[in-house]
Amino acid sequence: MPLVIDTLGACLDDNYQIALYCENYRSGVSCGFVKWLDLEKLVARLGRDHSSMRDDLLPHLWCPKCGSGKVSIRLHPPTGDDRDSSASQQAAMKRGNP
Numbered sequence: 001m002p003l004v005i006d007t008l009g010a011c012l013d014d015n016y017q018i019a020l021y022c023e024n025y026r027s028g029v030s031c032g033f034v035k036w037l038d039l040e041k042l043v044a045r046l047g048r049d050h051s052s053m054r055d056d057l058l059p060h061l062w063c064p065k066c067g068s069g070k071v072s073i074r075l076h077p078p079t080g081d082d083r084d085s086s087a088s089q090q091a092a093m094k095r096g097n098p
């Protein structure tokens, strides 16, 4: 498992998810569109080695609802895997008991 999730291929392999948020405001009302990106489609379009960094992805993304390119993304680690949380709990216990 790569330590740094910096390509679309790494995101896909490690079951990361990318959420797309529309930041477009029209007459003071936000569009508010949110969706999970289809990583497999994104990889098919941009390639596995394409960067998953915000600045590299945003030029390729837009809001399907209002058509605005004013969107942001957030990378979400895989859910349903509790190994990480138990590890951090152990670390917290160690910190609490020097």
Ligand SMILES: [Zn+2]
Pocket: 022, 023, 024, 031, 032, 033, 063, 064, 065, 066, 067, 068
């Ligand atoms: Zn929108």
